[in-house]
Amino acid sequence: MNDTDAVAREQAVTDFMRAGRESSRLSVMFRHAAAARxxxxxxxxxxxxxxxxxxxxxxxxxxxxxxxxxxxxxxxxxxxxxxxxxxxxxxxxxxxxxxxxxxPQRIEDGTRLYASYGTAINEVLSRHSTEEIRLLARHYEEMSDVYRAQLATLGSDESPVAEDAPSR
Missing domain, CATH: 1.10.10.10 (Winged helix-like DNA-binding domain superfamily/Winged helix DNA-binding domain)
Structure with a gap:
């Protein structure tokens, strides 16, 4: 990999991580709002x-x-x-x-609440090829594996804790 490719990859990884954090943050906010409703x-x-x-x-x-x-x-x-x-x-x-x-009948309330979300997601997916959608699905599956592993680590005594973290 040449220097230009390395810089482009580093920027792409930075952009990916930022977008992932934003998506996660918005997902949490959306879930809280839907649950409250x-x-x-x-x-x-x-x-x-x-x-x-x-x-x-x-x-x-x-x-x-x-x-x-x-x-x-x-x-x-x-x-x-x-x-x-x-x-x-x-x-x-x-x-x-x-x-x-x-x-099932009670779940329909939640389904109606998520209907516009589903429509918006389908609009986004309509702009992607089948192969791109498969890549996205694989990405979610791989990220789920990462989350499971991190949850297991956080639940163990081996989880590192910052020494300067505030105590509660």
């Missing part, structure tokens, strides 16, 4: 999103997906039940487990 927390929304992919899950699986304690998951499930988004029933095969299932 539905009277939910962002974690509630993430739980519902996971259930939209799986249809149903045990409380333990939800705890793993959201990184919440079993007590916090129990509170969230009760909150989502009261709001009508999920049902929670004992697993007939193992009465100690609770199976949480989406209530």
């Amino acid at each position: 539905l009277g939910l927390t962002v974690t509630d929304m993430e739980c519902l999103d996971f259930l939209m992919d799986t249809g149903a899950a045990t409380a333990g699986q939800l705890a793993e997906q959201t990184n919440l304690t079993t007590g916090a998951i129990t509170s969230m499930i009760r909150r989502l039940e009261r709001a009508g988004y999920v049902t929670a029933e004992r697993d007939p095969a193992d009465r100690r487990r609770v199976i949480v299932t989406l209530v």
